[in-house]
Amino acid sequence: MTDPRWTDDDGQEIDEDHRGLVYDVQTLIHRRRALGIFGGVALTSLLAACGVSTRTADAAASPSATASATATPTATATATATATATAAASAPLDEVPDETAGPYPADDSNGVNVLDDSGIVRQDIRSSFGASTATAPGVPLTIALTVRDAATGAALAGRGVYLWHCDRAGAYSLYSSGIENENYLRGVQETDANGTVTFTSIYPACYSGRWPHIHFEVYADVATAVATGPIVKTSQIALPQETNDLVYATSGYEQSVRNQAQTSLSRDMVFSDDVGIHQIATMAGSVAAGYTASLAIGV
Structure with a gap:
C-alpha cells in the first residue's frame, strides 16, 4: 500500500x-x-x-x-559499547580515515616515548603515574572505542589501543609548558571480546585552531604497542558541538568557548575531508553525571 x-x-x-x-x-x-x-x-x-x-x-x-542522565559514565559506556559492537558485528563498515598523530603523541615519534613506561597500560587515565600522581580536572568523560574489521564488521579482540588527548586548558602532558613532567590523559588497553576498550578520562578542551578531538593509535596487540612497534591505524575522534557547548559553559573551560566559535568541523584541518562523518562520537550523559563518548571504527 x-x-x-x-x-x-x-x-x-x-x-x-x-x-x-x-x-x-x-x-x-x-x-x-x-x-x-x-x-x-x-x-x-x-x-x-x-x-x-x-x-x-x-x-x-x-x-x-x-540512557539515564544519572547513570555513571562507566556503566553507560559499557552498555553503549557492547550494544554498538553487537549491532553491526556482521556487517562491513567504512574504514576510519588515517589522520595525523599531531605534535604530541609521546609514542617515540616526536621526542618523547611514554609507551614503554611501566603504568601506561591502564583504564583510568585521569592521573599521572610514576613520579607524579597529579590528576587532570574536568567534566568526567568515558571513552568507549570499538575496533572492527572494516571488510567483515567482525569485532577485533586482543588489539592494543593507545589513546591520548589534551586537558581542560588545551595542554598536552609531557609537552606543554608546566606539565612536561606529567603523563596524564594517556593510556593503553587491550580490546575485549567485543573489540572494545573503555577509558575513564575528562572532557578535553577546544584549543585554538582545532575542533575538539581525541587521538588514538591501534596496534596488533598491547605487547606491540608498549614496544612502539608497527601501528595499524592512527586516527582521531571528533566530539559533537551540542555536547561541547554544554561542557564549555562550565568553570575551567572558558577559553574553549572562544576557540570553538572560531572553527568548525568543515574547516578543521583533520575532519574537513569528510566533515568528520566517520569520526563523530555518539554521546550520552550530562555535565553533572559525566558523559560517555562511543565510536565504532573500521580498520
Missing part, C-alpha cells in the same frame, strides 16, 4: 528522488545503525531542523542515546 505522505494531489506515488529532505533524513535514520556515522545529539538537532519527530531518532539511536 502506498504511503499517502509520498503521493501527489492526483494520488500518484512520488518518485524517491523527488520526496525531499524530510524523506532523505528519515531514510538516513534507518541506515544509521549500520553506518554508525552520527552522534545521537547531532542527529537529533538535524531532525529538529528538518521538522522530523525526534521519536524516530530515539528509536534509531544506539541504547546509549536514551
